[in-house]
Structure formats: C-alpha cells, structure tokens
Amino acid sequence: MWSAADSASLYGVPDWGSDYFSVDERGQVCVSANNGASAQVPLLDIIQGLEQRGHAMPVLLRIENILDRRISQINQSFADAIDKLNYRGQYRGVFPIKVNQQCHVIEEITKFGQQFHHGLEAGSKAELIIAMSQLQDPEACIVCNGYKDTEFVQLGLHAVKLGLKCFFVVETPSEIATIIEQSRALDVEPMIGVRVKLSSKVEGHWYEDSGDRSLFGLSTAQLIDVIDTLKQHKMLHCLQLMHFHIGSQIPNIRNIRTGVQEACRYYVDLKNEGAPLGYLDLGGGLAVDYTGASSNETHSRNYSLEEYCVDIVEGISEALDAHNIEHPIIITESGRATVAYSSVLLFNVLEVSHFRAHSLPEALPEHTSEITNNIWLTLKNFDKTDVQESCNDAIHYREEIRQLFKQGRVNVRELALAENIYLEILQRARRELPKFKRVPQELQNLDESLADIYYGNFSLFQSLPDAWAIDQVFPIMPIHRLDEKPQNSAVIADITCDSDGKIDLFANADGEQRTLALHDIKENQEYYLGVFLVGAYQETLGDLHNLFGDTHVVSVRLDSDGNYEMVEEIHGDSIGDVLSYVEYTPKELYEKFRVNAESAVKAGKINVGQRQTMLKAFKTSLEGYTYFEREES
Ligand SMILES: *Cc1c(COP(=O)(O)O)cnc(C)c1O
Numbered sequence: 001m002w003s004a005a006d007s008a009s010l011y012g013v014p015d016w017g018s019d020y021f022s023v024d025e026r027g028q029v030c031v032s033a034n035n036g037a038s039a040q041v042p043l044l045d046i047i048q049g050l051e052q053r054g055h056a057m058p059v060l061l062r063i064e065n066i067l068d069r070r071i072s073q074i075n076q077s078f079a080d081a082i083d084k085l086n087y088r089g090q091y092r093g094v095f096p097i098k099v100n101q102q103c104h105v106i107e108e109i110t111k112f113g114q115q116f117h118h119g120l121e122a123g124s125k126a127e128l129i130i131a132m133s134q135l136q137d138p139e140a141c142i143v144c145n146g147y148k149d150t151e152f153v154q155l156g157l158h159a160v161k162l163g164l165k166c167f168f169v170v171e172t173p174s175e176i177a178t179i180i181e182q183s184r185a186l187d188v189e190p191m192i193g194v195r196v197k198l199s200s201k202v203e204g205h206w207y208e209d210s211g212d213r214s215l216f217g218l219s220t221a222q223l224i225d226v227i228d229t230l231k232q233h234k235m236l237h238c239l240q241l242m243h244f245h246i247g248s249q250i251p252n253i254r255n256i257r258t259g260v261q262e263a264c265r266y267y268v269d270l271k272n273e274g275a276p277l278g279y280l281d282l283g284g285g286l287a288v289d290y291t292g293a294s295s296n297e298t299h300s301r302n303y304s305l306e307e308y309c310v311d312i313v314e315g316i317s318e319a320l321d322a323h324n325i326e327h328p329i330i331i332t333e334s335g336r337a338t339v340a341y342s343s344v345l346l347f348n349v350l351e352v353s354h355f356r357a358h359s360l361p362e363a364l365p366e367h368t369s370e371i372t373n374n375i376w377l378t379l380k381n382f383d384k385t386d387v388q389e390s391c392n393d394a395i396h397y398r399e400e401i402r403q404l405f406k407q408g409r410v411n412v413r414e415l416a417l418a419e420n421i422y423l424e425i426l427q428r429a430r431r432e433l434p435k436f437k438r439v440p441q442e443l444q445n446l447d448e449s450l451a452d453i454y455y456g457n458f459s460l461f462q463s464l465p466d467a468w469a470i471d472q473v474f475p476i477m478p479i480h481r482l483d484e485k486p487q488n489s490a491v492i493a494d495i496t497c498d499s500d501g502k503i504d505l506f507a508n509a510d511g512e513q514r515t516l517a518l519h520d521i522k523e524n525q526e527y528y529l530g531v532f533l534v535g536a537y538q539e540t541l542g543d544l545h546n547l548f549g550d551t552h553v554v555s556v557r558l559d560s561d562g563n564y565e566m567v568e569e570i571h572g573d574s575i576g577d578v579l580s581y582v583e584y585t586p587k588e589l590y591e592k593f594r595v596n597a598e599s600a601v602k603a604g605k606i607n608v609g610q611r612q613t614m615l616k617a618f619k620t621s622l623e624g625y626t627y628f629e630r631e632e633s
Helices: 004-010 043-052 064-084 103-116 125-134 150-161 173-186 220-232 253-272 305-321 336-342 370-380 387-406 412-435 465-469 575-581 586-602 608-623
Strands: 021-023 029-031 059-063 091-096 119-122 141-144 165-170 191-195 239-243 279-281 329-332 343-353 452-456 476-478 488-493 506-508 511-513 516-518 528-531 552-558 564-570
Touching: 004 021, 029 043, 043 059, 043 343, 043 528, 043 552, 043 564, 059 064, 064 091, 064 103, 064 305, 064 329, 064 336, 064 552, 091 103, 091 141, 091 336, 103 119, 103 125, 119 125, 125 141, 125 150, 141 150, 150 165, 150 173, 165 173, 165 239, 173 220, 191 220, 239 253, 253 279, 253 305, 305 329, 336 343, 370 387, 370 412, 387 412, 476 516, 575 586, 575 608, 586 608
Parallel strands: 059 552, 091 119, 091 329, 119 141, 141 165, 165 191, 191 239, 239 279, 279 329, 452 488
Antiparallel strands: 021 029, 059 343, 343 452, 343 528, 476 528, 488 516, 506 511, 552 564
C-alpha cells in the first residue's frame, strides 16, 4: 500500500518545503502562503487555471504572498533576536537586486517591505536607477556596491539629495577620489561605506572566492589609505557604514560567526580611527536548504533563520560591548533566502525513453551466432546464477556481438536482438539489488546506467542555468499522482538538443542522488513536474540556447479560503521575439520567405493555394511560443 504521505517523504517535501509546500491526501503538491494550518492550493488547480487562460507549459509560477512572508520572517526574526538579547540597534534589510531584477518582484519587495523599511542593494547604474525610482521611504537604505563611475556616483548623490539613505560602498581605492570630487561639485554630503575583505573563508561553492583572494573589497593597506584620504579632505565623518560579504549560500553557521567576529574587529578599529559609522552591513550568504538535509553540505544549511539572526546579534553585541561601542544598525543583503521559495518552474513531460528490452522472442530464431546463443543462455539461467556473474557475462557478450557487427558478420537485426537480451538481463539484475546486504561495487551504478530519460518541456539553460553551470541542486518532483508509487528511476532531459541539457543530480534527505523516482506516463494525460525554490538567480542568468526564450511568467496571490488570483500574467517570448534578440527582423524574414514561396509558384513546384497555407503557417510560427506546443484538439 502506497500513500500520498509516502511520496511526501520520498521526495523530502517536509524537509525542503518549509511551511510553503506540502502533499495532500489526494496526492497533489499544495502551496500555502502562511503555515501548515492555513488554506492550501493544489498546484494542479493553478495549472488548469493557467491553461484555461491560454498559458501552455512551461510556466514560471510566482507566489506573491510567499515572497511577502519571507520578508516578514527575516525582519521578524531579527526583531525577535534584537528584543531577546537587548540589542540597542535596529535591523534594516536590503534586497540585492541582482538576485531577481524582475519589475514585479522588486515592486512587491518595496511595497510589502515598506512596513519594515526594507531597502535595496544596487551593483550597477541600472540597478541604482531601479532602486532610486522604486523606493520612497527615507528610512530604507540603498546600498551601492560594485564599480562606480562618475555617472553612478552622481546618480547616488541625487538620491541623497532627495532624502534617500543611499550609501556608496567603496570597493576599490580609485573610487574614493570620484566620490569626493562629485560630492563637492554637487554640494551633497555623501554617505560612505567601506567594503572590507575578510580573511575568513566560507565553505560551500564559493570557497575559492572567499578570503584573501575574493574579488571585491579593500585590503588592510587600502583601507588605511581610504581613511587617510577621507581625513585629509575632512570627510571622515561621512564614513557611516562598514560592509563585508563573504559569499553566497553559506552552509555552515560557524563561518557566519567567524565572519562576524572578524568584521567587528575592523568595526572597533575604524571607530577608534574616528569614523562615526553606525551601520554594519553583513552582506548576503543566508543559505537555502535546497536538499532539506539540514547539513553543512553545499546545497543545504546547518542552521535556521532564527539561529542566524541570534548568532549575528549576539556576536556583534559581545564584540562591541567589550569596547563600549554603541550598537550599530545591522544591515543584511539576503537575496537567495528572500526570493528562492516564491517561484516554481512547472513543465509537462513529453516522452520517456526507457532502457528496457522492447520485446523478446519465446525462442531464438534459427541461424543466430554463437554469441547471441550465449547471451540468450545467460538470460535463461539468470535465476540459477550469481547476479554479478550474469551481469559480467552479459556485458562481455554484448561487447563481442558489437565486434561481430562491425566486422560485418552479424546484421543489425541480430545486434538489436542481442542488445535487447542484454538489457533484460541488466534490468533483472537491478530488480535484485534491494535483496543485497551490500551491493557489489560494480553493480552500484546499475540504477543510474539503466535510468529512464524523461523529456521535459523546458530549457535548462533558460530556466535553471545554475543546474547547468554550477551543478546546483533544486527539489524536483511530480506535482500530482503522488498517491501512486513511482516505479521508475529516471533522469530528466530538456528539449534543447544539447547533451548538457539534463538534470541528473537530485536532492534527498542524505544529500544527493543521481536518479529520481517517477511514474509511468499515461496516454491522454499530462504528467507535470515542478522544480521548486527557483526564485533566486535563475531568471536573469538564463540564456537563449537553441533560441528557447523566456517562459510565461504568472504571479498568483493565494487567499485564506484556498482560492487564488492571477495578479500578473506575462506572456513568454514568441519565436519572433527571440529572433529579434539575435538581430533578425521578423518582418524581413517573412518577406524573404514570401519571395522564396513566390519563386516556387513560378517554377511550378507549388500552387498559389499551397503558397498561402505556407505563408500563414510561417506567420503563426513567428508569433508562437518557442516551446513544444500540443496540437489543439
Ligand atoms: C550576490 C550578493 C548578495 C546576495 O547574496 P545571497 O547569498 O543571495 O543572499 C549580497 N551582497 C552582495 C555584495 C552580493 O554580491
């Protein structure tokens, strides 16, 4: 007997799903914006609503109130820690725009975040322009990181003049001259920060880029230069913020504590140098538990949000109290942890390729080679033989029959028969694996090498670029039929024709595994998969590999009685759109095709009616979705 609850634990939903995702008794993944107790909406209902509104798969679904809730949770957790530890400063979060620049996301963060004075972090002129126009709250911070030219500095000074708290974080020594010069020219007192380069290293994916070799931040000598320059220009009083960022997705809380300790040493000495400071910005790094393992592995984290906040607040107050230094306003730049949960990529499965014997005859046909005979006997004697021995024999004979084929001594029909027998032997061996106390090493990869390939209607490069670029693990699972036991071990391929366009690394409670359990697909019924926790970084790092464009993006808002409202629907790129991104003009393409068709009419290859049909189809395609579209029934 298999239940929906078994599926929930198989896919680790309670581990990575936080309060937002769960499996109901009918075997459907549900989304909830508050907590387990409040209304839960099945994703399948939302998909049906999307299809009724003309949005075919794939779709990126944003759940607006999950984003709201994340912002509340981060702010509330800091407020609780501050309260509990009698910290005499406040918390001000800023969202780093680079993590998700989409207009609707930034608008929601600034609108909902206003009650907490949640601000924005900008790493370029373009991002600063977003921040300056989206924020009106004089209590919220804008933190400018990254390389800054004169124009960048002027923009930021205008923001200060308008009454916004816009900090320039000095990352390289050359910037300070520009800031001094421009603030004089515009007669604005700048709000200056310094980015220190900590020697503390962090575990996880960004290990190599942390510590002394990190790309950004001032070395100790450069820091002293900046202070002396500010003193010379009588501007040390403008130095109000100290910033550090030791890496993203920091899995181990110990690295965070060590970072805070080291940063406080700098903070104390900058104070002693005479800088007023008052703001301590700890950057990003708050990790998301993508695997649900609660461990210090790269795609997990060994701490909770509450623990993160308490450790930071406690670390700062302990370090500064010893020197009688006022508690600063704490800023963090959590990107990933703010937006990851609020987006889900949904797609349908188009086809499955099995590594199974297609059909086996009752008996071997006459006149087969000795090798085919041998592999056949290996199959017949499977039950009487050691599993490993059967596998070894099958592998050996398949090698031999391939040799015979290359030499022209057996035909492709016989090769197909022998390979079918081979697959049957290996599949039977795989079914025996659960009976082993210890699976022999050579058989351990059997599951992986016989895994089915499920072809999903999406592009890895467009929608999950980090899965390709840095082997990021995201929770992936069917969003329905979870009351049925998934019988197949699978990997997932996308529809780009790139052999890298596949997902073969999955999360489980122990960390990671190479295959995912999936159901047989049914005729006349779509099989939908969801990729979860994709709200951070994936949308804008994506590219146009094979010219698959942006998917449709739909934002929903859930209400307390289990209904939802579609608050925003953005149509994905059409084929004409993606062609224009690579400098084609759809109109010209159409015109060139028309000329081709007209010459074909002239040459008598097609008639005028056929020409019209072709032109119409060409035009429809230009306006259509770049992904696989089911024929309308
Ligand atoms: C990328 C980045 C962040 C965001 O980091 P997360 O780990 O996503 O929270 C914050 N600050 C700076 C300076 C960054 O470069």
